[in-house]
Amino acid sequence: MAHPSTKIIPPLTDELDIVIPTIRNLDFLEQWRPFFEHYHLIIVQDGDPTKKIRVPDGFDYELYNRNDVNKILGPKASCISFKDSACRCFGFxxxxxxxxxxxxxxxxxxKDPTGxxxxALAQHITNLLTxxxxxxxNTLYDPYRDGADFVRGYPFSLREGVPTAISxxxxxNIPDYDAPTQLVKPRERNTSSNRYVDAVMTIPKRTLFPMCGMNLGFNRELIGPAMYFGLMGDGQPIGRYDDMWAGWCCKVICDHLGLGVKTxxxxxxxxxxxxxxxxxxxxxxGIYWQEDIIPFFQAVVLPKECTTVQKCYIELSKQVKEKLGPMDNYFETLADAMVTWIEAWDEINAQPKAGSQPTTPPLKKEKSEEPKPK
Structure with missing residues (x-):
C-alpha cells in the first residue's frame, strides 16, 4: 500500500501527448485535471489566429495557431485543414x-453504471499496451482483459495476437450521428443505464469501421503517418468526414502490416x-460519395513492397487519385494532399544529424501557472 504522501504517477507520462483541437477557452480541462495533469498537451487552435485561447492553470502544453502551422510547414501547410477539427492532425x-x-x-x-x-486515458493506454x-x-471479446481469456477452439498459434495500433x-449522452439520423432522432441520448457496454473488442481483419476522432488513442510509431484527417472545412466541398477518412486509410494499412484496432x-x-x-x-x-468510397477501400490491395506506413500511404494516394478521382476533382486534390502530408511527416520527424540544425522552427512550449489552492 502506498504511503499517504506518495504521489502516484500514471503510466506513459513521458511517452504520450494529448492533442486537442479548439476554437475556444479550454475550461473543460478542469474536469479532466485528475487524469490529464501529468501529461503534455498539444493544443491546435482553429480559426482566427489572433484570438487568445485561455488554458487553465497547471497544465504543461504547446499551443499552435494557423500562423504557427504556416511558419513551421511553409508551403506544405496546405495539407492541414482550416476551420475544421481535422486541424488536430497537425498535433500528431x-x-x-x-x-x-x-x-x-x-x-x-x-460515469459507469455504478457512478x-x-x-478514459488509462483505458486507452491499457488497450494500446495489450x-x-x-x-x-474471440467471443469473450478482449482475451487480454482481467477476468477473460481465449475461448475453447481458439487456435493456440494465434493467441499471441498482434500489436495494437489504434484504440x-x-x-x-449525444450520439455521434450523421445529419439525417440527427434530424429523425433529435432527442435520442445514450446513457450508462441503457447503452453502456462493458467490453473491448478487436475489429476483425478486412472489416472497415467509422472512426470517431473525439475519443481516440493510437501508437504514433506504428500508424502515425496514416493518421491524416484529410482536407476538410474551409475551401473544401466536404466536412465531418475527416476522422472517418483517417480510419478507413488506417484500417486497410493495419490489415496489410499486421496491426490491430480495438474499439x-x-x-x-x-x-x-x-x-x-x-x-x-x-x-x-460525403453521404453521397461514401457509397463509392467504402467499396473502394474494401477492394484496396497494397503490394508486398509496401513495408512501411509511408509506403502504404503513398500507394493508397495513387489508388485514390486513379479510382476516386474520376468521381470528383476533390479526390485528386485530396490524393495530392496525402502525398504532401507524408512529405511533411518525414521532414518534421527526420532525426537531425549530429551538429546539424533542425529543419523546422523550435516548437512553442508554454507552462501555465500552477493551480491556486482552493
Whole structure:
C-alpha cells in the first residue's frame, strides 16, 4: 500500500501527448485535471489566429495557431485543414511521443453504471499496451482483459495476437450521428443505464469501421503517418468526414502490416449536439460519395513492397487519385494532399544529424501557472 504522501504517477507520462483541437477557452480541462495533469498537451487552435485561447492553470502544453502551422510547414501547410477539427492532425505531426490521445473540447468525464468516474486515458493506454486479435474473433471479446481469456477452439498459434495500433473509444449522452439520423432522432441520448457496454473488442481483419476522432488513442510509431484527417472545412466541398477518412486509410494499412484496432471502452460524455442542418450542409456530398468510397477501400490491395506506413500511404494516394478521382476533382486534390502530408511527416520527424540544425522552427512550449489552492 502506498504511503499517504506518495504521489502516484500514471503510466506513459513521458511517452504520450494529448492533442486537442479548439476554437475556444479550454475550461473543460478542469474536469479532466485528475487524469490529464501529468501529461503534455498539444493544443491546435482553429480559426482566427489572433484570438487568445485561455488554458487553465497547471497544465504543461504547446499551443499552435494557423500562423504557427504556416511558419513551421511553409508551403506544405496546405495539407492541414482550416476551420475544421481535422486541424488536430497537425498535433500528431509535431508530437515527439510514441502515443497520442486526442479528445474534443466538448467531451467530459463520463460515469459507469455504478457512478464511478471513467479514466478514459488509462483505458486507452491499457488497450494500446495489450495485443489485438484481428485474425480470429474471440467471443469473450478482449482475451487480454482481467477476468477473460481465449475461448475453447481458439487456435493456440494465434493467441499471441498482434500489436495494437489504434484504440477507438465511445461516448455517452449525444450520439455521434450523421445529419439525417440527427434530424429523425433529435432527442435520442445514450446513457450508462441503457447503452453502456462493458467490453473491448478487436475489429476483425478486412472489416472497415467509422472512426470517431473525439475519443481516440493510437501508437504514433506504428500508424502515425496514416493518421491524416484529410482536407476538410474551409475551401473544401466536404466536412465531418475527416476522422472517418483517417480510419478507413488506417484500417486497410493495419490489415496489410499486421496491426490491430480495438474499439469499445473507454466512454466519455459528449456534451454538445451540433446543428443537424449545418451538419447536413457539410456532409451531403460525403453521404453521397461514401457509397463509392467504402467499396473502394474494401477492394484496396497494397503490394508486398509496401513495408512501411509511408509506403502504404503513398500507394493508397495513387489508388485514390486513379479510382476516386474520376468521381470528383476533390479526390485528386485530396490524393495530392496525402502525398504532401507524408512529405511533411518525414521532414518534421527526420532525426537531425549530429551538429546539424533542425529543419523546422523550435516548437512553442508554454507552462501555465500552477493551480491556486482552493
Amino acid at each position: 505531426l509535431v508530437s515527439k511521443k510514441k502515443y497520442i490521445f486526442t479528445i474534443d473540447d466538448d467531451c467530459f468525464v463520463a 464511478k468516474e471513467i479514466n 495485443p489485438s486479435t484481428p485474425d480470429f474473433f 477507438h473509444g465511445l461516448w455517452l 469499445g471502452l473507454p466512454y466519455l460524455w459528449h456534451s454538445k449536439a451540433s446543428n443537424p442542418f449545418v451538419n447536413l450542409k457539410k456532409e451531403y456530398k
